[in-house]
Amino acid sequence: METETVILKGHIIDSLIFAKVLDIILQVGGTFDISDIEIGKAREDPTIAKISIQAESPALLEKILQAVQPHGAVLVELSDCVTEIAPQDGVLPDLFYATPHLVTQVRLKDQWVNVEAIEMDLAIRVRFDPLQAIAIPMATVKSGDFIVTGRNGIRVFPLERPKGRDVFSFMEAQVSSERPYKHVIADIAKRMRLIRDNRQKTLSEGPEAANRELGTKVLLVGGPAIVHSGGRDALSWLIDEGFIHVLFCGNALPTHDMEASLFGTSLGFGLTAGDIAPHGHEHHLRTINKIRGLGSIKKAVESGVIKDGIMASCIRQNVDMVLAGSIRDDGPLPDVITDSIKAQDAMRVALPDVGLALMVATTLHAIATGNCLPAKVPSVCVDINPAVPTKLSDRGSFQAVGLVMDSSSFLKELARELNWSG
Amino acid sequence: METETVILKGHIIDSLIFAKVLDIILQVGGTFDISDIEIGKAREDPTIAKISIQAESPALLEKILQAVQPHGAVLVELSDCVTEIAPQDGVLPDLFYATPHLVTQVRLKDQWVNVEAIEMDLAIRVRFDPLQAIAIPMATVKSGDFIVTGRNGIRVFPLERPKGRDVFSFMEAQVSSERPYKHVIADIAKRMRLIRDNRQKTLSEGPEAANRELGTKVLLVGGPAIVHSGGRDALSWLIDEGFIHVLFCGNALPTHDMEASLFGTSLGFGLTAGDIAPHGHEHHLRTINKIRGLGSIKKAVESGVIKDGIMASCIRQNVDMVLAGSIRDDGPLPDVITDSIKAQDAMRVALPDVGLALMVATTLHAIATGNCLPAKVPSVCVDINPAVPTKLSDRGSFQAVGLVMDSSSFLKELARELNWSG
Amino acid sequence: METETVILKGHIIDSLIFAKVLDIILQVGGTFDISDIEIGKAREDPTIAKISIQAESPALLEKILQAVQPHGAVLVELSDCVTEIAPQDGVLPDLFYATPHLVTQVRLKDQWVNVEAIEMDLAIRVRFDPLQAIAIPMATVKSGDFIVTGRNGIRVFPLERPKGRDVFSFMEAQVSSERPYKHVIADIAKRMRLIRDNRQKTLSEGPEAANRELGTKVLLVGGPAIVHSGGRDALSWLIDEGFIHVLFCGNALPTHDMEASLFGTSLGFGLTAGDIAPHGHEHHLRTINKIRGLGSIKKAVESGVIKDGIMASCIRQNVDMVLAGSIRDDGPLPDVITDSIKAQDAMRVALPDVGLALMVATTLHAIATGNCLPAKVPSVCVDINPAVPTKLSDRGSFQAVGLVMDSSSFLKELARELNWSG
């Protein structure tokens, strides 16, 4: 029987981390004894547990240690992390350590060093003089980079339950159409107000005045159903009022939105009662062509061609937009980044300081965003198909809330909660 | 090669009936020639087509004739319908004719006689003195009744395209979350106003003043998600304003509604922001127990125990309610009809003069209603799961409209379209 | 500040019960201190925790105590449970205690007495000479019965993690179409073999030879999609081989099955390649009528009218069948119990000794079964719509496994795992 002892520390009881680690040990096929535990009596006190893990073979023990490490389990015996050299540009050492989307430190020269730019499924590149660790995508590694491998000398800080008492602070994801959603939307609205206030404080009093934990930006990740289901006015209003600061989308959302501005239709369907005749994809294509002719969405808005809607509001409010292309696009619009790797990079650049992510009616963009969002950012996934929020919450953020409803109803209720009169 | 000639008559071109019949002949394995056709030049003129059907065997020919008959195809050679005697109470002759939900006539003593109480999947009982034909459920047949068998001497009048130009008059069912729904809801609202006006005319000027085609009642078939998703206020308002006249539901919708009135929760979840603690099923059970103690929903409202909500509005507005039980019920409420056959009968009694059926967030009750609703009644099926409207439209009403959205968003938008300010 | 101390005892750490209780205290709005904890060092040892709960008002404290009680929290100070007299037949005292579906005891004359026939959402009736406690549905209470009210003197034994290492023993419900299902089906098959062996042992060696914990019956709760999606042969084989012992269904599953036997179709669609012509509902109706004429499914099978399929296998293998009616039924078949309360009672009678419940392609019957199934019975919910397993697991069994797949594929894979060669 092989044995190894790990330590877990923090609010591990009420954040479920302790239970989760014991569960994993059993799942993977080991057994455990709790060799020592010191439970924090009051809510503020941390708990420290020593868990002795047993497994039938060294390989199984290694597998268990791998599995519990991302949940914060650290070996009792400390050592520096191991690094290996990247063999080619764009290729990592075989045994590279893949990051979780949680705060992570690596041990270099007997010191714990924070890993910068942390994000799920990246590698850690280290430099030794001065000591530095940064998370990088596989595609950007250079031959000769020092890359962390194995499990030693790495520690992860699992998310603890947030202190607030709102929808983002509970243990159960709310992915169900069986539950009332009104209070969920109210909690989202409350957080949006807080972030807007925080942002204004930063702008007027400087960054040090802000609550960094809370963030100063709200990210909306949106699909075209927002427009054709009728959520355009509500979303434009939210942008105009300064509640949205970053927009991730594809080619279709802006095209539908500007089609509505130019032709009053969305994918050829009239958006107002009384005009129910389909116009096919023509208006969609003419819209793209028109904007291509003008050179950019910004020019289209500034020249007065596009007068209202989501894009007009975004340009006027200086919303940071990343339009990522996909193979189902027509055109595309001139602002679309057609290379998926470049689009991911543009998304990464826009993410710092995001304090709330709203993912509405888009599977592709929501998952792409989930991939590069740190776990601590509260996120909301709204879709009429329950499989989408489930898929996202499978990737495991503690603070992800799912809502099964249509996108325009969500945006309208959210805007009304924030005093929209539409 | 076996051959038989059928006649199709009416607005069969633009109602797609002609195309449908030809399609069926090919599907079942026959071929056809159009032996004569006289197309109505103008929109008002009927078309008459003689179609000669060929099949390789008498059995196949019979199968084809069976399949095209419910679409209005009538044999060129007329004969009386055939009847056989029911062998036992509750048991029909083996070859009984099963009705479609379309206007149907049977030929008795060389006359075409209308079948009363037509509904899908019933048998036709005839009496000869005086001539009478009525559609009856299997369970109610008596030993010795004359029941129509086979296909001869029966003619069906397929639905023709309605003349209005609204969402109920088009060829394609709108079962898609990809299309704008605003105009669909506007058309539903328009029809609700017309029916309310028609109803008031009937009440003040007598039944002969009414437009019988339009109907004088709106039926709501509803599931409990209406309450827990937050649609209770909107629905109560619609009832108070006289837009709903019949309600079909189960045990859960009224219980959730009265739980909201008594405890402010739905299935134990708080319906307002700020109270997110689950109370389990307790409030649900206490609500049922309370109403059982009082004897009926009517008494609960009239005694002031239930002060607001859907049930209170229904009682005050004299809405005709049928509460049908199911095996997942707790309690149930004292008003619930626990026997499914008796509940079906109660639904049938309430259906005449219904001019619009709204089926919201309930698969079971929607399908049960679809089973006994004549095809000519426009119906709307709203569900967050696209499979429900699809399932219903598979049963084949020309005027069924599907909307994939959550029930509270639907009811709110509908009420706002009718001037609700909530 | 109001304070009360509760005790939690058992494998509360790795069964998540401890974390869950702390979570609930915070959710409902209280705070806690862990006044004492003794953690079991090894897996077999129980943990005992004393939790001091604080709340701002007596009402809030009461609410918290109510919420944690079903998770096993017991007040430090013991007292007898309180009873009140039922005021009418079918009506409980206002403050009746509603049961969870977990092993429960009430304290009578200073002794803990087991509550018999435990099931979710019932009341507890007690008798004092001799001491007895039994869970009863609201509809069956008699005026004058002693019914437990309030929270005192009641203790609940939350489910602990099962010792086996299969799909039924883990912390996460598997409701996802994103994960491989092969091993889930393998674990189900393994358990079915074990139960069949256990059953044979009981039959040959007497009930005391059996493993009571494991159970001696497998329950299948099935919807009609089993037949029309093509799972009929696989299910018949499972029954013939002795893997299924109880069947809960409605009118449609047996009708579809016998329609396939009589006409080779299901809802009028041919079940074999080459016959794609729809026959409408006719075959469905003729099948019901035929069985009504014969008097029962048993007679139809024994007289040789129904030769193969699910019903034929059930009759031959003496499967205990409960056919529960619903308002969407045609006919119905003579075996259908049309009264929902009587049908629930029939289901209750068949449940003891069920060791595994498979709920396949039916929302209504699955939820009805979930309502009366004790939490300890492992259950599997299979549906193509992910909302159904989610809905069921919302009701909270530890051992519920959800599979998002079509019913015939599930049954075929399961049968193949058990050596079916179809």
Added chain:
Amino acid sequence: METETVILKGHIIDSLIFAKVLDIILQVGGTFDISDIEIGKAREDPTIAKISIQAESPALLEKILQAVQPHGAVLVELSDCVTEIAPQDGVLPDLFYATPHLVTQVRLKDQWVNVEAIEMDLAIRVRFDPLQAIAIPMATVKSGDFIVTGRNGIRVFPLERPKGRDVFSFMEAQVSSERPYKHVIADIAKRMRLIRDNRQKTLSEGPEAANRELGTKVLLVGGPAIVHSGGRDALSWLIDEGFIHVLFCGNALPTHDMEASLFGTSLGFGLTAGDIAPHGHEHHLRTINKIRGLGSIKKAVESGVIKDGIMASCIRQNVDMVLAGSIRDDGPLPDVITDSIKAQDAMRVALPDVGLALMVATTLHAIATGNCLPAKVPSVCVDINPAVPTKLSDRGSFQAVGLVMDSSSFLKELARELNWSG
């Protein structure tokens, strides 16, 4: 009142084209008279109809003419098509004609000229010496190109009902989980055999020996659920047996497949019973990194690193693969085309001679393929979510069949139908 007369010709009755055109005239707000009709008496004979369209304004009449034109309606009076010059590279003239995915001709110098490379939503570029017309994407137009604008001198040949009598030849799309799927899969298998035979004939006897209508390639468009739901073996077998010739997918399907080859897992979940421990995304990432190091999937297979599975079969059978990137990709694999416009072009190059398209468990790639697939190619869309087939069939191919089932069950049943013994 404005009036214009159009002509419809072909098998317009039983292909529903006639009914569709009349429907559209009414929908858009016009009226019609059938000024002349000559119905083909026998199935082979074409029908010729002259329809006089009336509208209240010239604008409305123009809108109606636009809407009926893609359904084959041609103005009685013939004229050459109008062309305008593209103003910039990548920008079309404002009024460019957007193509449907149907056979199309334009009239140049009084001759009808076929439009090459037809596909949905493209523009038509013409050259005059010699006369040539070709469909091109917006992004590839060059300044100065002659582009067809307006509606004159263009005719479209709507799809007519295919002569075969299988699942691809009927009027109703089969998007329903309520119907038996066995015969649908049998018909797909039959067509796959025919195409394989046709392909072998072409290879052995030269292209002129082939049935061009039938096609010589089967295209599979697949998502990663194929692997994690367990369809890998069945699909590999189909490729090995020569039933699949083109594969469109993203980064995830090949990665999951090769992860299974290298580690026996898919997204970290064990694919075989007994290993239910999650390994997270690590294996996924290591697989991508390994193939990046080797340079290509081809090298990974040829060097023996990847021994079995879908990719191994594709390489061995010379399947034409297009791997299109998306923003949710890790890595990506070296074979992935990260630019979406280049990926679309690569898909276009692979499409000619495809006679059947199977789209399995992928929304993004299925829609992208649907965009560039001519309408005449029979296609099958399989997804566990009914919204996906609905979405695809909304785009309107006559021969699209939808199946609501999980991907591995589909592939296994299909392979068994083709004699797989797995």
